[in-house]
Amino acid sequence: MKDIVKFPAFKVDKHTVNAKRIKSLLLRLALKENTAYGERRIYIQLPEESDHCNHKTPGRKRPRRSRKLKDNTKTECVPCLDSDLNDSQFLNTFRVTKSLYQFLVGEWQKEVVEKMVEAGVPVAELEQFEQHVLAALYYLGSAENIASASSRFKIKTIDFMDSILKFSDFLIRQQEKYLTLPTLEERITIAEVIKHDSGFPGVFGAMDAALVQMQTPLSNEEQDYCYNNTPSGSKCAFVLQFIVDHRLHFRDIHLDAPTTGTRIQVFQESGAWFHLQSLTSSETHIVAPAVYPLAPAIMTPHMTEVLSYQEALFNENHREAHKLAVNAMTIFKSRFKRMQKLDRHVDNNRKFVKAACILHNIALMHEDETDGRSSFFTTAGRQGGAHSSQGGANINGRGASSSGGTPVSAKGGGGSCRVSVTHHPPPLPLSSAPTLLLCSCHAPPPLPPSTSTVGCDSCPNFVLQCCSKFWCCILT
Incomplete structure (x- = not known):
């Protein structure tokens, strides 16, 4: 252990004999006039591993165990750019087909090229939009928080959000074409x-x-x-x-x-x-x-x-x-x-x-x-x-x-x-008697006295089923 008093205001800038002599004289004059302020520093030198003898050194910490994933965690379709997913896995992960993903990338690049040509800017190497589109599709199609989703793509959270916002702005610009x-x-x-x-x-x-x-x-x-x-x-x-x-x-x-x-x-x-x-x-x-x-x-x-x-x-x-x-x-x-x-x-x-x-x-x-x-x-x-x-x-x-x-x-x-x-559900087949189809979750409407109401589990006139049972009201 060393106990040292240092005076930072009189630090020697150049390690020469004259510089050290001048700083020494100035420090002595300041000490006589009580205008020098020093700092007390205590240095402790810890022993090295070779200095230990006749006793065991503490071992290294055990490696962390890999956490077990929950049962509902999907690990077979990790959204990585290098992963080769088949059509079904791609659809389940990014919620669109591969062909639609390629279509979106092409349309985005086409829009950027048109803007560059209109502005007179030479079309050089374009930015790769594949990662932006994949990141946005995965974020919109999953309920995973943004920190976890960005770690899957191995990019920063702010860059991940920037990719999603850019893709969202591109889609909003297509509103007049697809949503009117x-x-x-x-x-x-x-x-x-x-x-x-x-x-x-x-x-x-x-x-x-x-x-x-x-x-x-x-x-x-x-x-x-x-x-x-x-x-x-x-x-x-x-x-x-x-x-x-x-x-x-x-x-x-x-x-x-x-x-x-x-x-x-x-x-x-x-x-x-x-x-x-x-x-x-x-x-x-x-x-x-x-x-x-x-x-x-x-x-x-x-x-x-x-x-x-x-x-x-x-x-x-x-x-x-x-x-x-x-x-x-x-x-x-x-x-x-x-x-x-x-x-x-x-x-x-x-x-x-x-x-x-x-x-x-x-x-x-x-x-x-x-x-x-x-x-x-x-x-x-x-x-x-x-x-x-x-x-x-x-x-x-x-x-x-x-x-x-x-x-x-x-x-x-x-x-x-x-x-x-x-x-396009099939139409009701034509018959001599009109037919009403109602779900059993709804109460049947008031009908004329000559109407017979029958609850059944299946009906050939069924068009769009909303539960396992429904009312089949045959008007006689």
């Missing part, structure tokens, strides 16, 4: 398909709203996006209003905060409100729940206690047509699991929701063209029923009843029923 309201000719074509499927004429889309849950935001934004206060904490979400067509494509979306009010008030703040007001009854219309206002271009079901046969048939056809909205949200949240629970950054989340809606349309269009039908329906569609109650068509806590004031539950009318989705 249909023209008159498109509305007529869509109405023919929906009439063939559900029996409801003149319908070009189904409208509803759903909650997109997110973590509690920072600062004062919590007050705007909180829709339910519980002892365990606040529940926050976006209100996503959407219109879908017969192919489950989003034709219009509107994001708002739950504090805006009921679904009617959210609807009045959207662009679809002004568009639908310009349509006349001679043209096509959309179907919507009873919480929305009845208008020439908006068809809502009858809500009276006693329904006539025509009103009951109208409600049944309306329900069949409106299943498009429930099925679209089921597929949307099944494909993009991030939409079941977003992070706490509101501005980024707003971009992610819009980008996911556009990517949903691109995926359905591309998969229909290449595979004849959506490949995602065959792999992930069976998981969709579990999400219908989470992202169903009703808003919990901020919704409205037919009067527009009381809240409605987020659980759909079908409860925990499973939803079997097809693009």
Whole structure:
């Protein structure tokens, strides 16, 4: 151990004899005048391993044991750029097909090249967009936190988030191409398909709203996006209003905060409100729940206690047509699991929701063209029923009843029923007696005295099943 007093103010800059002599004289003068301030330093020299004798040295620490992964952790499809995943593994990991992934990379590079040519910049080696696209697809398609997801790609968290934001901005720029309201000719074509499927004429889309849950935001934004206060904490979400067509494509979306009010008030703040007001009854219309206002271009079901046969048939056809909205949200949240629970950054989340809606349309269009039908329906569609109650068509806590004031539950009318989705369900076979098909989760409507109601487990007239049992109401 050494006990030394040092004077840092008189440190020798150059190790020469004259410099040391001058600093020594200055230090002595300062000591005589009591103007020198020193520092006491104690140096302890620890023994080396060779100095130990006649006793055992402590051994090294044991290596850490590898943590056992949970049973629900998927390890067979690690999202690494060097990994060679087959088509099924790629779809389960990144939630899109390989061909769609290559299409997105090509479209992004094409957009960058066009901008460089317009600006007169020589097109040199382009940035590799493969990693950006893969990172964004994995983040949107998984519920994994961003720190863990970025470690899988072996990049920093800030770079990982930057890649997702760049890809989201690219998708949002494609909104005019992939997410627009249909023209008159498109509305007529869509109405023919929906009439063939559900029996409801003149319908070009189904409208509803759903909650997109997110973590509690920072600062004062919590007050705007909180829709339910519980002892365990606040529940926050976006209100996503959407219109879908017969192919489950989003034709219009509107994001708002739950504090805006009921679904009617959210609807009045959207662009679809002004568009639908310009349509006349001679043209096509959309179907919507009873919480929305009845208008020439908006068809809502009858809500009276006693329904006539025509009103009951109208409600049944309306329900069949409106299943498009429930099925679209089921597929949307099944494909993009991030939409079941977003992070706490509101501005980024707003971009992610819009980008996911556009990517949903691109995926359905591309998969229909290449595979004849959506490949995602065959792999992930069976998981969709579990999400219908989470992202169903009703808003919990901020919704409205037919009067527009009381809240409605987020659980759909079908409860925990499973939803079997097809693009074009077969039509009802023609018979001499009309037939009504209802799920057993719903009470059968009032029918004329000459009607016999039979509960059965299967029926040849079945079109779209929402649970294992349903009411088969045969009108005799």
